[in-house]
Amino acid sequence: MTHDWSPLDAELALWKRAGLTLPLWWRDDDATAPSPALDRLNDLSVETGLPVHLAVVPEPAVPELAAYLSGRENLIPVVHGWAHRNHQKPDAKKSEFGAGRPVKAALEDAQRGLARMCDLFGDDLSSMFVPPWNRISDTVSAGLPLLGYNMLSTFTPRKAQEAAPGLTRINTHLDPIDWRGTRGLADPDALIAQATTQLRDRRDGRADNHEPYGLLTHHLVHDDAIWQFTRDIVTRLIKGPGVPWTTPRQ
Numbered sequence: 386m387t388h389d390w391s392p393l394d395a396e397l398a399l400w401k402r403a404g405l406t407l408p409l410w411w412r413d414d415d416a417t418a419p420s421p422a423l424d425r426l427n428d429l430s431v432e433t434g435l436p437v438h439l440a441v442v443p444e445p446a447v448p449e450l451a452a453y454l455s456g457r458e459n460l461i462p463v464v465h466g467w468a469h470r471n472h473q474k475p476d477a478k479k480s481e482f483g484a485g486r487p488v489k490a491a492l493e494d495a496q497r498g499l500a501r502m503c504d505l506f507g508d509d510l511s512s513m514f515v516p517p518w519n520r521i522s523d524t525v526s527a528g529l530p531l532l533g534y535n536m537l538s539t540f541t542p543r544k545a546q547e548a549a550p551g552l553t554r555i556n557t558h559l560d561p562i563d564w565r566g567t568r569g570l571a572d573p574d575a576l577i578a579q580a581t582t583q584l585r586d587r588r589d590g591r592a593d594n595h596e597p598y599g600l601l602t603h604h605l606v607h608d609d610a611i612w613q614f615t616r617d618i619v620t621r622l623i624k625g626p627g628v629p630w631t632t633p634r635q
């Protein structure tokens with residue numbers, strides 16, 4: 386299915402005319418093992434030239450995933466919490482690292498996550514923490530640098546460069562999945578409008594254009610429409626002002 390990309394194309398043309406560049410990155414969450422969907426993600430990353438930061442859930446991750454990533458420079462492992470387990474009360478929004486549990490227990494899980502990921506991926510690992518459901522309490526964030534993390538990634542444009550001293554915030558900004566509805570592709574026109582507004586905010590100085598602009602995907606649940614939208618937007622951004630950004634490795 387084709388969508389009307391003209392609002393975004395017009396914005397991208399303005400970026401080009403102004404000689405601006407957009408640091409662009411891609412995060413994909415919930416990997417634990419190789420799968421046909423991971424093959425498809427890898428192929429799309431290679432095809433578009435945009436590396437993927439794969440947020441791997443440490444506890445259930447299998448060594449076969451490390452073997453799969455080894456030698457695939459375009460797939461960069463980052464730490465996705467510990468077990469993707471909700472610790473909030475039933476009526477609260479889900480979180481593994483929220484205020485619903487003792488900070489000490491949360492930080493122990495974050496430490497366990499980093500240790501397990503180092504065992505699996507060695508030097509390939511980036512010291513980025515991606516809390517499940519994109520939620521984390523400020524007190525837990527503040528403890529992450531002492532464990533060895535230097536980046537935190539959640540969702541929505543950052544309001545400050547650091548989430549805590551020594552912890553750079555590199556968020557994601559566009560998620561094509563309609564999580565609360567069909568769990569298929571969200572309204573494409575709304576997504577295109579959202580990306581256009583976010584880029585305009587950066588061009589006009591209302592948002593921080595030093596923060597890499599992040600696409601957030603979940604390869605295990607994509608249908609064809611989500612894959613196609615992802616390909617379309619990455620291709621457009623890369624052809625325009627997008628310059629691939631990747632985390633420094635350990």
Ligand SMILES: [Zn+2]
Pocket residue numbers: 414415465469517518
């Ligand atoms: Zn997740």
